[in-house]
Amino acid sequence: MIKRILSYFTPIIEKRVPSKVSQRLEVTWVDGNLVVDTKHTNYSYGNLEKVLKNGLAFIGFEKIKKMNNVLILGLGAGGVLKTLRDEIKYQNNIDSVELDEAILFIGNKYFNLKQYHDNHTIHNIDAFEFVLRSTNSYDLIIIDIFQDTRMPAFLFESYFVEKLQQILNINGFILFNTIVLNKEDEVRNENYSTLFPKENYSIRAYPKQQKYNELLTIKKLQ
DSSP states (O other): OHHHHHTTTSOEEEEEEEETTTEEEEEEEETTEEEEEOSSSEEESHHHHHHHHHHHHHHOHHHHHTOSEEEEEOOTTSHHHHIIIIISOOOSEEEEEOOOHHHHHHHHHHSOGGGGOTTEEEEOSOHHHHHHHOOOOEEEEEEOOOBTTBOOGGGGOHHHHHHHHHHEEEEEEEEEEEEOOSHHHHHHHHHHHTTSOTTTEEEEEEEEETTTEEEEEEEEOO
């Protein structure tokens, strides 16, 4: 394919898709691979996939393989799902939540998202609503929710965090991908960590993942 070859020299846009959540998404060839970008940042696959793979490695691939239930908040086009299934070889249940119908269209059309249908349910719903309604519990909750470079405020609210704590199993992990662009974002993340009592949770921060991403891993001890 000529676009794939040319993409080793310069990014080649394959498709622009309007989005009610992120205004516009671009499916782009970069170095022979398809990625999804918003106006200002990588949205799915590409550098973002590397960031989340690093976070899963911090938790431990072998540990994840033994888990029973995983929740992905912010599926995107399925980059982290691909990592779980194809690289970690995790075969158990996954619930994925994605509000943006445009990115689900892209995931199905350009990234063969439907190949991961076994033990996988996609919920086209707001993540806040899904978590508040959930009666299931999970061994791993991956949070990767952005609107371009902005993170929805509810992610950092105590009410939402308390519900996450309720649906996270003992010895389970939260992997939270955040963007830190300024001092205000640093303080936001520091305040977020205080919402998890030290006697019940172990929290680690991994800053400067692909420059602006900071990963948080949170383990529930009891």
